[in-house]
Amino acid sequence: MNRYKLTKERLANHLRYMALVYGLAILGCVMVGSLIYSATAPELPGDQRVDILAVSYINEYAAKVWSADMLQQLDPSQKEVIIEQMGVSGSGYDQMILMARLANSEGDIFIMDKETYQYLARQGAFLEVSDLAQQVEFNLSAEATLEDGYVPGYSQTGVPGGIYGLSLKGLPGMLELGFDPQDCYLAFTTYNDNLENSIKVAQWILNTKVELDAELAGQGRY
Numbered sequence: 207m208n209r210y211k212l213t214k215e216r217l218a219n220h221l222r223y224m225a226l227v228y229g230l231a232i233l234g235c236v237m238v239g240s241l242i243y244s245a246t247a248p249e250l251p252g253d254q255r256v257d258i259l260a261v262s263y264i265n266e267y268a269a270k271v272w273s274a275d276m277l278q279q280l281d282p283s284q285k286e287v288i289i290e291q292m293g294v295s296g297s298g299y300d301q302m303i304l305m306a307r308l309a310n311s312e313g314d315i316f317i318m319d320k321e322t323y324q325y326l327a328r329q330g331a332f333l334e335v336s337d338l339a340q341q342v343e344f345n346l347s348a349e350a351t352l353e354d355g356y357v358p359g360y361s362q363t364g365v366p367g368g369i370y371g372l373s374l375k376g377l378p379g380m381l382e383l384g385f386d387p388q389d390c391y392l393a394f395t396t397y398n399d400n401l402e403n404s405i406k407v408a409q410w411i412l413n414t415k416v417e418l419d420a421e422l423a424g425q426g427r428y
Contacts, residue, residue, distance in 0.1 A: 250285050252314075252399040253283075253399055253400050254283060254284060254285045254286070254400075255284065255285055255286040255287065255288065255400070256276070256280070256286075256287045256288070256314050256315065256400055256403050256404050256407050257288050257290065257313050257314045257315070258287070258288065258289045258290065258313065258315045258316075258317060258407070259290055259292050259307070259312065259313035259315070259316050259317070260289055260290065260291055260292060260317045260318075260383065260384070260385075261292050261304070261316060261317065261318035261319070261322050262291070262292075262317075262318070262319070262385055263291060263384060264289065264291045264384040264385075265382060265383055268382045268384070269289040269291070269383065272287075272289060272383065273286075273287040273288065274287075275410070275414075276406075276407050276410050279406055279407075279410050280403045280407070281402075281403060287407065289383075290313075292304075301325065305329070308326070308395070311395075311397045314394065314395060314398045314399075314400055314401075314404045315392060315393070315394060315395070315398075315407060315408065316331070316332070316392070316393050316395065317374070317383075317385065317390065317391070317392050318390070318391055318393075319385075319386070319389050319391070320391060323357075323370075323371055323391040323393060324357050326393070327357040327365070327370040327371065328357060328360035328362075328365055329363055329365070330363055330364075330365050330396065331393075331395060331396060332370040332371055332393040332395060332396060333370065333393070333394045333395070333396055333398070333401075334366075334369060334370055335369055335370065335371065335372065335393075335394070336352075336369045338405075339352055339369070342405055342409075343409070344372055344408065344409065344412055345409070345412045345413055346375075346412065347374075347375060347377055348376060349376030350372075350373040350374070350375040350376055351373070352372075353369070354373035354375065355369040355371045355372055355373055355391065355393075356368070356369050357369075357370050370393055371391045371392055371394075372391065372392045372393070372408065372412070373390070373391055374387060374390040374391060374392055374411070375387060375388055375389075375390065377390075377411070377412070379411075379414075392408055392411065394408075
């Protein structure tokens with residue numbers, strides 16, 4: 207008698223004891239497939255979206271509300287506004303991650319605390335906005351000035367002194383997203399290929415967020 211003959215009993219026992227193994231194998235295949243899809247999924251061209259990197263832990267619900275409202279203010283050619291959370295504690299490892307993302311030309315706009323802002327500005331990450339601010343209306347709060355964004359020159363990287371970002375000081379709406387409004391800056395990256403719409407996003411934050419902040423606060427959404 208063939209002791210290896212497949213019977214219903216043996217098959218049932220096999221499936222009972224191997225169910226976890228098969229389940230994990232299936233889960234692994236799904237995860238690998240998801241990773242492959244994420245890596246190969248088509249991405250919108252940079253001039254059809256605005257990517258915002260928030261160097262903090264943010265309120266994801268608020269980020270979705272902001273993104274949808276921002277998109278309504280942009281040119282019809284725009285398909286997406288993304289606010290991506292990037293938690294940073296100030297360690298050297300986190301700075302390496304920041305530099306890696308910059309090297310990969312990620313993000314049109316950075317929103318961050320003053321320490322991170324000054325560090326990245328000294329690395330040459332951001333546009334100098336003195337001339338831009340003469341051409342475009344940036345309605346800073348009564349507590350902020352354009353000069354708040356001044357960063358001294360840095361000889362090690364050859365970056366001259368200048369204003370490389372906008373202070374968001376005094377905007378209570380920044381609390382909604384998860385930032386301290388007394389220590390918050392917005393800057394445009396040097397490789398930004400959608401500056402016109404990025405500027406509109408910055409203006410939206412400066413002009414609108416206090417009202418939206420009060421509205422969402424009244425609804426208990428943050």
